[in-house]
């Protein structure tokens with residue numbers, strides 16, 4: 512896989528899975544455009560990339576805001592001319608049983624997890640169509656496929672990401688652009704570390720490989736889908752879940 516000279520936008524890049532994706536792509540020679548809501552944490556990731564002689568640029572942006580997505584894409588096109596890859600990774604949870612779920616908990620999760628994917632995809636797609644090349648990878652979730660108690664908002668957003676992925680894949684397939692989703696199972700990251708130990712143990716017992724995945728294990732699947740070698744794979748959902756859902 513040769514990624515030299517490529518430019519990737521990775522959202523939610525300051526920690527967890529997004530950070531692991533950004534670090535790995537930079538090691539492959541990609542210039543990584545790091546996007547997240549908090550600038551300080553992003554700068555730390557960018558410093559790490561530059562220490563390793565990689566290339567990175569930092570943008571503080573809220574993925575749920577179309578204007579901010581457009582500003583990032585315009586700035587990247589101005590400096591780099593083209594955007595080769597987009598990894599829509601930023602995501603949040605606001606768990607609650609439906610009976611208790613507040614409208615704000617529904618709206619914020621849908622706005623970040625689903626509208627964020629729409630915003631950034633729309634912001635980059637014209638440039639990808641013009642260069643007749645592009646790779647979009649959307650981070651969905653096992654919960655978007657099988658549901659989960661307390662996560663009506665999150666599962667709806669992640670199932671929505673899958674429908675979005677398949678529709679956009681069909682729209683742009685003839686332009687050299689692929690659009691795929693990766694659906695992680697339970698991954699050890701800041702998103703899951705606050706689950707009570709008893710809940711974590713219940714999941715470990717359930718997962719056939721008997722452990723949570725690592726952010727790096729998601730990175731490998733994402734990297735493959737971004738590669739030239741994956742040109743004939745589009746509209747797919749790659750499950751990386753230790754066998755939890757088959």
Ligand code: NAP
Nearest residue numbers: 523527528548573574600601602652695697698700701702
């Ligand atoms: P994480 O550690 O919480 O990282 C998510 C990142 O997204 C954080 O840096 C967060 O910033 C950022 N973010 C949140 N809202 C944003 C917004 N409006 N605009 C820009 N950035 C925003 O989560 P993770 O575990 O790495 O998850 C990454 C992706 O994988 C998410 O889409 C998640 O749903 C998905 N996923 C995770 C798991 C898992 O087990 N960890 C499983 C399945 C799917 P702040 O911290 O400042 O809010």
